[in-house]
Amino acid sequence: MSFSSSRSVPRGLRILLLLTPALVVVAVFFVGGVSQAVAQSFGYQPFLPSSRWSADAYRSLWHDPAVRASLGLTIRVSVLSTFLAAIIGVAGALLIRRVGSRTWAHAMFQANLAVPHLVGALCMLLLLSQSGLLSRLSHATGLTSGPADFPELTQDRFGWGIIAEYVWKETAFIGVIALAALNRGVSELEDAARLLGAGAGQRFRHVTLPALLPSVSAASVLVMAFVAGSYEVPYLLGRPYPATLPVVALEYYRDVDLTARPQAMAVAVLITGVSVVLVAAYFTLTSRLVRREL
Amino acid sequence: MRRAFLGLLLAGLLLPLLPLLVWVVSGTWRYPDLLPSDLTTRGLNLLGDRRTPVLEGLLTSTVIGAAVSLVACLIGFPAGRALGLYRFRGRRVVQFLLLAPVIVPGLAVALGIQVFFVRLGLSDSVSGVVLVQLMPTVPYAATVFGAAFANLDVDYERQARTLGAGPVRTLLFVTVPLLRPAIVVAALLTFLISWSEYVMTLLIGGGQVKTLPLLLFAAIGSSDTTAAAALALLVVLPPLLLLMAAAPLLSGRSGAMVGVGRL
Numbered sequence: 001m002s003f004s005s006s007r008s009v010p011r012g013l014r015i016l017l018l019l020t021p022a023l024v025v026v027a028v029f030f031v032g033g034v035s036q037a038v039a040q041s042f043g044y045q046p047f048l049p050s051s052r053w054s055a056d057a058y059r060s061l062w063h064d065p066a067v068r069a070s071l072g073l074t075i076r077v078s079v080l081s082t083f084l085a086a087i088i089g090v091a092g093a094l095l096i097r098r099v100g101s102r103t104w105a106h107a108m109f110q111a112n113l114a115v116p117h118l119v120g121a122l123c124m125l126l127l128l129s130q131s132g133l134l135s136r137l138s139h140a141t142g143l144t145s146g147p148a149d150f151p152e153l154t155q156d157r158f159g160w161g162i163i164a165e166y167v168w169k170e171t172a173f174i175g176v177i178a179l180a181a182l183n184r185g186v187s188e189l190e191d192a193a194r195l196l197g198a199g200a201g202q203r204f205r206h207v208t209l210p211a212l213l214p215s216v217s218a219a220s221v222l223v224m225a226f227v228a229g230s231y232e233v234p235y236l237l238g239r240p241y242p243a244t245l246p247v248v249a250l251e252y253y254r255d256v257d258l259t260a261r262p263q264a265m266a267v268a269v270l271i272t273g274v275s276v277v278l279v280a281a282y283f284t285l286t287s288r289l290v291r292r293e294l
Numbered sequence: 295m296r297r298a299f300l301g302l303l304l305a306g307l308l309l310p311l312l313p314l315l316v317w318v319v320s321g322t323w324r325y326p327d328l329l330p331s332d333l334t335t336r337g338l339n340l341l342g343d344r345r346t347p348v349l350e351g352l353l354t355s356t357v358i359g360a361a362v363s364l365v366a367c368l369i370g371f372p373a374g375r376a377l378g379l380y381r382f383r384g385r386r387v388v389q390f391l392l393l394a395p396v397i398v399p400g401l402a403v404a405l406g407i408q409v410f411f412v413r414l415g416l417s418d419s420v421s422g423v424v425l426v427q428l429m430p431t432v433p434y435a436a437t438v439f440g441a442a443f444a445n446l447d448v449d450y451e452r453q454a455r456t457l458g459a460g461p462v463r464t465l466l467f468v469t470v471p472l473l474r475p476a477i478v479v480a481a482l483l484t485f486l487i488s489w490s491e492y493v494m495t496l497l498i499g500g501g502q503v504k505t506l507p508l509l510l511f512a513a514i515g516s517s518d519t520t521a522a523a524a525l526a527l528l529v530v531l532p533p534l535l536l537l538m539a540a541a542p543l544l545s546g547r548s549g550a551m552v553g554v555g556r557l
């Protein structure tokens with residue numbers, strides 16, 4: 001058997017062969033999964049004869065106040081978490097760069113990335129709940145006289161506990177991304193701008209920020225989509241009502257009444273839609289910002 | 295002033311871990327005590343106790359993580375080669391397809407696909423969980439390898455071929471050693487994504503495949519905070535050690551770090 005025969009494989013076929021395994025995975029799981037979620041939300045039931053196509057699931061979602069509250073909460077939590085994480089992460093990266101103690105501070109940012117969100121959720125419960133460490137500290141300093149005096153930061157209506165967890169984790173993520181972007185010769189550009197007479201504010205606006213924006217905005221998009229679609233943190237740190245969309249979807253899915261299945265799928269489709277819309281909005285916004293900078 | 299802000303930032307990074315670490319060794323820690331009234335190794339003992347499902351969960355998580363990492367790298371490696379070395383029509387479409395699973399939540403996909411896993415007898419099984427976890431991991435492996443292949447000097451491969459090495463020998467003794475850092479990063483990232491995955495494992499594993507995140511989720515809901523904190527320590531230590539070991543390879547590779555954000 002001659003291995004050198006692979007040289008004669010035409011270029012197009014070779015590329016196709018190299019890509020096939022990965023494309024099969026994406027096609028089967030991703031395209032298959034999403035299209036099945038859409039089909040099942042319209043009443044299609046695979047392997048059952050009784051499929052009846054209808055938009056009932058969407059109609060009932062539209063009239064369900066829990067879903068409306070959930071949509072608002074999901075968008076609020078993902079937009080606020082991403083915004084705060086991006087601001088603090090970029091500020092942190094700039095600070096770390098200035099102070100020059102980059103290695104250990106950088107290492108701490110990276111170490112935070114290794115913490116799974118589930119562990120982060122437990123950390124936030126032990127820190128922020130009404131019997132958590134902060135509540136104990138405020139009792140010790142005489143600010144509060146009991147657990148009920150301490151503000152509800154977990155299982156609260158607004159979603160502060162959920163936001164705190166995501167900001168804690170994603171600040172480190174965006175910080176690491178921003179530090180990597182700053183590493184690519186930005187200091188030299190800033191020095192050049194200074195020599196040309198640019199002030200601190202001008203250097204930041206016209207050199208540092210444009211260098212950061214592409215990677216930081218791409219990272220923010222990932223964070224936003226991730227927050228909108230993840231389940232465990234809002235389940236553990238949020239309320240049963242209003243809950244975020246992923247929590248509502250799983251609740252419908254686990255309903256013993258199988259007629260709730262299409263509703264679960266419809267919520268899954270809604271989550272996908274929210275992710276895509278948030279991402280598209282963010283891209284439009286940042287591309288406009290970049291254009292204004294230049 | 296700057297140092298004060300930096301100190302504040304780093305304190306904010308560390309503070310949430312503090313109560314967790316204290317709870318690991320706390321016997322009783324009642325409100326409003328600032329420190330536990332007695333210390334215990336009960337939580338840590340639970341981790342090695344054969345009567346608890348912890349050791350089995352550790353094994354399940356490790357096996358699934360290793361299998362996912364291996365298969366995702368084997369699939370991502372050739373895809374990365376195609377993306378990094380060739381300019382072809384439809385390249386952007388392929389890149390978009392590989393990015394889409396990163397944007398669209400795994401929960402939605404897993405909900406839609408679950409019924410097929412049941413039908414094929416893959417639900418409630420380790421192999422089913424490994425398969426479904428390929429969805430979030432293969433795109434990362436392909437992206438990391440794509441960046442690595444784009445920086446690869448193919449002349450080394452050509453020289454090896456000219457000197458008479460076959461494609462397999464060239465791959466094993468030239469390409470793989472040259473791409474070693476990318477291979478380590480891709481293997482690590484995919485392992486970590488699998489290690490932290492909760493909701494897909496729950497839906498496809500049907501609660502029967504008890505990985506450490508599933509055990510931790512149940513423990514957080516229980517009243518035994520000491521046990522939950524000890525379990526959380528077990529979940530967080532392997533990623534921390536692996537990431538520290540690979541830190542020199544990760545610095546500056548923002549493309550690679552994007553994967554870690556999903557943990």
